Amino acid sequence: xxxxxxxxxxxxxxxxxxxxxxxxxxxxxxxxxxxxxxxxxxxxxxxxxxxxxxxxxxxxxxxxxxxxxxxxxxxxxxxxxxxxxxxxxxxxxxxxxxxxxxxxxxxxxxxxxxxxxxx
Numbered sequence: 001x002x003x004x005x006x007x008x009x010x011x012x013x014x015x016x017x018x019x020x021x022x023x024x025x026x027x028x029x030x031x032x033x034x035x036x037x038x039x040x041x042x043x044x045x046x047x048x049x050x051x052x053x054x055x056x057x058x059x060x061x062x063x064x065x066x067x068x069x070x071x072x073x074x075x076x077x078x079x080x081x082x083x084x085x086x087x088x089x090x091x092x093x094x095x096x097x098x099x100x101x102x103x104x105x106x107x108x109x110x111x112x113x114x115x116x117x118x119x
Contacts, residue, residue, distance in 0.1 A: 004072035011072075014063035016115055020055040027052055064111055 013019040
């Protein structure tokens with residue numbers, strides 16, 4: 001569906017850290033996108049440039065989102081952040097959790113290297 005394609009595009013743009021660049025292109029080429037936007041839409045006004053400027057800050061976030069095999073037409077599920085939170089009561093699983101975090105960081109570095117090679 002169009003909603004699923006839009007979600008896939010947003011996820012890929014976030015992972016490639018190019019969401020602000022893509023939206024900046026929309027702002028620059030208003031003549032091309034005026035067919036899809038009303039004259040008073042945010043992306044056609046000066047506020048669109050401000051929003052794109054603020055989106056540059058998203059480039060510092062490492063987004064590793066799954067696109068393949070996901071049902072992008074339905075609502076996004078809950079993300080479990082418990083792996084990243086420190087819990088003083090649960091010290092027995094500390095070493096196991098550290099191993100999981102190291103594995104996730106290795107996967108993150110691998111995905112970033114693949115993205116660099118693709119660009």
